[in-house]
Amino acid sequence: MRNTTKITAAVLATGALTLGLTACGSDKGDTKAKASDPLVVAATPVPHAEILEYVKDHLAKKAGLNLEVKEFTDYVTPNTATEDGSVDANYFQTQPYLEDFNEKKGTHLQSVATVHLEPLGLYSEKAKKTADLKKGATIALPNDADNESRALRFLAASKIITLKAGSESDATPQDVEKNPKNITFKEVEAAQTPRSLQDVDAAVINGNYAIGAGLKPAKDALALESTKNNAYNNVLAVTKGNEDDPRVKKLAKLLTSPEVKKFIEDKYAGSVLPSF
Structure with a gap:
């Protein structure tokens, strides 16, 4: 059953403010995530959140991953939320967009898995x-x-x-x-x-x-858009320092599994293409 949290930039802004105030009195290094903690991933609704929901419903439990999906409808908030720790990772963007965002916004995001291509x-x-x-x-x-x-x-x-x-x-x-x-x-x-x-x-x-x-x-x-020699693959991304989080590694492995490849091919019939 689908249980995705939908969120708007305005709501997140309020949450980010609360998070910032809380963070002032705590050391970020004091709280290391446990393997049983939820991995909160920001995603745009289609196809990213749908693919994550498939992983959550069919693969995550067996892999020992507690996955939580939060939906966003813009291309900025998922990155700022990942950078400030409001979410643990995001899955919505291409590698060139990530690199451009880092350069212009001073963020420290990096990809940990290449998952699919959405042709323009x-x-x-x-x-x-x-x-x-x-x-x-x-x-x-x-x-x-x-x-x-x-x-x-x-x-x-x-x-x-x-x-x-x-x-x-x-x-x-x-x-x-x-x-x-x-x-x-x-x-x-x-x-x-x-x-x-x-x-x-x-x-x-x-x-x-x-x-x-x-x-x-x-x-x-x-x-x-042709898929041939296309650099615009969509990636799972985290902020620098979180790439070795065991929960992130589990999700990266699941997102590039044969099961997810088949799901993408069956559900999107060529409109979304697995890139692994």
């Missing part, structure tokens, strides 16, 4: 294929730096635009060199890209948000 897709309620996009069309992009540059590279690979040479790793709309359809780009929060479909001609949507919105990437996308 281009979706539209107005076009049936990329060729149907009209001149002057507006395409919504995720507004965080990592996902935006990834989306632009994807559009370039789909022959919709061309990027300036050398700009690919950190491309922004200003790096578009050739734009034959005179596409306008609308930058929105990644979680809001499915909702933006009503207001734009097309949107580049991350796989988890597409699935969460009822879209079927393998079927509904006008174009889908």
Whole structure:
């Protein structure tokens, strides 16, 4: 039975404040987690929390892991919560996003397992294929730096635009060199890209948000990101110093087990791909 704790950034902010006040009077090193303690993992709902729930319901007990899943709907709070100790680990992000977050926010997160890939897709309620996009069309992009540059590279690979040479790793709309359809780009929060479909001609949507919105990437996308040589695998992450926590090691092993591979393949039918 699903028993996932859903949490919002506002609620977490209150909890984080309480945690901070408590921490002022205690030494973080004084409390070492026991193997029987719950491992609290932050995750976005689909597919991350669903995969964790499968582990919790079918694999964790036998492995001696007490797993607790907390759902978040944004790409920032899970990392800040992991960094400040509000949760023990998170599972929601790609390796490049993690590295970019560390650099910009001064956090100390690191991956401990590579689990799956969610290919980016281009979706539209107005076009049936990329060729149907009209001149002057507006395409919504995720507004965080990592996902935006990834989306632009994807559009370039789909022959919709061309990027300036050398700009690919950190491309922004200003790096578009050739734009034959005179596409306008609308930058929105990644979680809001499915909702933006009503207001734009097309949107580049991350796989988890597409699935969460009822879209079927393998079927509904006008174009889908290739898995070949793709660096954007989703990872289980902890803050530095917690990578040797026995509970984390157990979860990493379970998330890359044959059982989880089969679950991903059966449930998501190509919309989410195991990367182990």
